[in-house]
Amino acid sequence: MISEHGLDAVTVARTAATAGMSVGLVQHYFRTKDEMLLHAFREVSARIRARAEQRIRDGVRHERPIARVMAEVMTEYIPLDEARRAEYRVARAFAGRALDAPALAEVDTEAARRLREDIARAVHNGKECGEVDEHLDPLPAAVRLAAVMEGLALQVYREPEGAAGVPVTRFVAPVLDAELAAVFTGECRQYAGRAASPRSP
Amino acid sequence: MISEHGLDAVTVARTAATAGMSVGLVQHYFRTKDEMLLHAFREVSARIRARAEQRIRDGVRHERPIARVMAEVMTEYIPLDEARRAEYRVARAFAGRALDAPALAEVDTEAARRLREDIARAVHNGKECGEVDEHLDPLPAAVRLAAVMEGLALQVYREPEGAAGVPVTRFVAPVLDAELAAVFTGECRQYAGRAASPRSP
DNA sequence: GTTATAACCGTATCTCCGTACGGTTATCTG
DNA sequence: CAGATAACCGTACGGAGATACGGTTATAAC
Structure with missing residues (x-):
């Protein structure tokens, strides 16, 4: 609805x-109605997040390069088909209302925080594995990647057909790849076996 | 309000x-009320845009490097102080409601389109002046820069204090500079005298 | 079996808000 | 001055929607 x-x-x-x-x-x-809407917002947030986690798990299981897995995860957030567009619209509507609804705002920031942590973890693990430079700070890198992802999602949402005759498909992958290439500069020496999964104990 | x-x-x-x-x-x-709200949305959009245009004009007047000017323009969009935060909240609220209000959506996309065109023009002019590689396509580059800018704005809005103890001031400038450096790779040979201003006849 | 808890319904109430409307005062225009 | 247009006011109307409420049926527990 x-x-x-x-x-x-x-x-x-x-x-x-x-x-x-x-x-x-x-x-x-x-x-109350607010309670209902809050539930709905949590629901879509969880659904979106679940897809990302699934991608990460699959990546780890098949021991794929972290950069590759993250490209998939980030692409997953871009509203490239009607299903994701629908989700994106919902999230956007709630984000707008979150301005003076702290409960909604919390769901929004929490989702963003988790995503950023996932990315930061991927970068961190990439360092251990050799895909990422030893001296790179994961947190700023994660903020940057998250920003690119969300910004790109917005561009695609606003103009699904693409701008000035150039289809979005020509934009998304190259931009994401370029950004990831700026972070994941090396080859994987030995697979750490956890991509963006939590730091092992 | x-x-x-x-x-x-x-x-x-x-x-x-x-x-x-x-x-x-x-x-x-x-x-009608809708008419009133539409006017308000147009108003803030225009105000935001006016600041960007002012920066561009100043940059052209002082013959400053295009990359430098664009860094300022893009920073202007980031909600770094309370004034810009207020504007950002308004824009965000309208963007949320724009989902089923075509008139509002049009204002939103129009603003985004103009910004992207400004950036694309800056890149184009940068090529003539020597700051940008001859073979770079301005449009994809503009989409990418616009995406980074909007994404960064979102991150800053959500966590003005910064994430995990690291203040936002440590993020914004470095990220923007890095992105701009990826596009504006050269030195300005002879100043074209128009930064992001329209292509002269 | 009875008692409590959950699932379920339809309506009534109360509040809020957008807009219509009838009217008055000021500012032009000729 | 006439008379038209714009600026301005307060209220009344009507609709919509969130929640309260009193009630009924099913499912469980003991």
């Missing part, structure tokens, strides 16, 4: 109708 | 009261 008609079009009554249930039942599960 | 309490808190009556006028008078100038 949000992705199709925006947050303002979402009323408790309409939500109930769309779900094929009564207003009373919705109230049974969510005491 | 928007930046302090969000778009939802903006009612015609409250707006009138804040402006020290009557509801009737507001209606005299804006036929």
Whole structure:
């Protein structure tokens, strides 16, 4: 509903109708409308994050280069198909409302923080494995990569067809690859076996 | 009002009261509330853009290196002080509502398009002057720079204090400089005299 | 079996807000 | 001065929507 008609079009009554249930039942599960919306926001955030984590796990399992895995993870966030566009619209709507709704803002910042930590961890692990320069600080690098990713997502969202006749597909991969190449400068000596997974104990 | 309490808190009556006028008078100038909000959005977009244009004009007047000027222009967009944060909040609120308000969406995309064109023009002019490699395509480069800028703005907005104890001031300039350095690789041979200004006839 | 808890419904209430409207005062214009 | 246009006011109307509420049916527990 949000992705199709925006947050303002979402009323408790309409939500109930769309779900094929009564207003009373919705109230049974969510005491207030805000509670309901918060749940929805958490839901999409979690779904998006789950996809990223899946990519990371797969990458680790197949012992693929960290840079390659991160390229996939970051591409996953770009609204390149209708499904991701829908999610992106929802996230964007909530982000706008989060301005004076601390609970929503917290979900937003938390999601961003986790993503940044994932990237920072990938960079950190890349150092151990030899893909990343020994002296590079993972945190600034992660902020930069996260920024590029989110900024790129915005560009793609606004002009899915691409700008000035050049399709987005011509932009996304090259830019992400270039940014990743600036961080992951080396070859993997011995695979550390964890890509962006948590630092092992 | 928007930046302090969000778009939802903006009612015609409250707006009138804040402006020290009557509801009737507001209606005299804006036929509908939507019209009023659209005007507000256009207003902030124009104000933000005006600052960027001013920077460009100043840069041209003093014949400063294009890369340097663009660094300033891009920094101008980052919500580094409370004034810019307020503007950023407003823009973000509108962007969220723009999902099912085509008129608002148009303002948003238009602003983005103009910015991208400014950047592309700067790159183009940089080629003539010698700051940019002859074979670089300005458009993809502009998309990339715009993406970095907007993404960085988001990171700064979400965590103004900086992440993990590292202040944002340590991030912004280095990242922007690095990105610009990737595009503006050369020295200016002879000053073209127009930085990001329109191609002369 | 009875009692409690969860699932479920429909409506009534109360508040808020956008806009319509009828009216008044000021500022031009000729 | 006439008379038109713009600036300006306060209220009334109408709709929409969030929540409260009183109630019913099912499922569980003992």
